[in-house]
Each structure stands twice: as C-alpha cells, then as structure tokens.
Amino acid sequence: MVMAKDEKELLSKMASLLKSGATMLDMMCPTCKVPLFKLKSGEVVCPKCGQRFVIVSSDEEESRVKADMVLSSLEQAAVQKINSLIMPLSTSETFEELTEIGRALITLLQVIQLSRQIRGAEKGVAEKGK
Structure with missing residues (x-):
C-alpha cells in the first residue's frame, strides 16, 4: 500500500506529538476526522489542521x-x-x-x-x- 505525501506528513506529525509527551485522545477533529491530541500544556489540538479545542464535560x-x-x-x-x-x-x-x-x-x-x-x-x- 502506497501512502500519499500528505498522509506520511500527518503520521510523522502525530508520531512527533506522541514522542514529545502528547496524548492521543479518543475524540476526532470535526473538520479533519483525525484523532485529537492533548499536549503536556493541557491544550487539545488537531495534528492536521492545527485547530485548538476546549474539551468540556457539561x-x-x-x-x-x-x-x-x-x-x-x-x-x-x-x-x-x-x-x-x-x-x-x-x-x-x-x-x-x-x-x-x-x-x-x-x-x-x-x-x-x-x-x-x-x-x-x-x-x-x-x-x-x-
């Protein structure tokens, strides 16, 4: 299976986030449909579009x-x-x-x-x- 350049870049970015201590969440970006990541700082970001999110419980x-x-x-x-x-x-x-x-x-x-x-x-x- 051949991966597109964009997919390789996204996977590389996701791997980099994990290596830096970010946590992959079980929530998806509503725009990109890729997993969101919680950074060490507490910020939640989409690795593809860079949009930031605030997760609320109520x-x-x-x-x-x-x-x-x-x-x-x-x-x-x-x-x-x-x-x-x-x-x-x-x-x-x-x-x-x-x-x-x-x-x-x-x-x-x-x-x-x-x-x-x-x-x-x-x-x-x-x-x-x-």
Whole structure:
C-alpha cells in the first residue's frame, strides 16, 4: 500500500506529538476526522489542521468557556482600540479632541475592567462547583 505525501506528513506529525509527551485522545477533529491530541500544556489540538479545542464535560461548563472566550475577545478588541488612540492623543491640539479621546479611553478601560471582573467571578463560581 502506497501512502500519499500528505498522509506520511500527518503520521510523522502525530508520531512527533506522541514522542514529545502528547496524548492521543479518543475524540476526532470535526473538520479533519483525525484523532485529537492533548499536549503536556493541557491544550487539545488537531495534528492536521492545527485547530485548538476546549474539551468540556457539561453544558454548564461549555457556557462558561464560551463566555470566557467572548470576554477575552472583547478585552483584546478594547486593547487594540486603546492602542489606536495613542497617536491621536499625542497629536491632538484642542481641548475638545483631548476630551473626546479621553472619554473613549475611559470607556474602553472600563470595558476591560468589567470584563476581567466578570471573568474572575465566573472562575470563582466554577472553582466552588468543583
């Protein structure tokens, strides 16, 4: 039986993961239909497409993980917006411009702070449930 180049590369990657201490799971990648691997770091990855997965044991845990991911994305977006306001802040020439940028910065910082508070509260609830 002759193996295609792609199949050889995949098998080589899977073998490399096993050699590095990863564990092959009994779950398949929904996209690639190949076994998922749990790395030593705890991350779960597909060796073919590289997609990362979070394995949950209940609907409640899935909801918490999804909420955490959404809030994390929100924080990243807010940080990017803050970064984009640095130049206008340093070049603004009027009090009105400074005030407008300042309000935007305060709002973005509040978004980050609230997101982190919510994520912290969610983690506390999750840990109490264990």
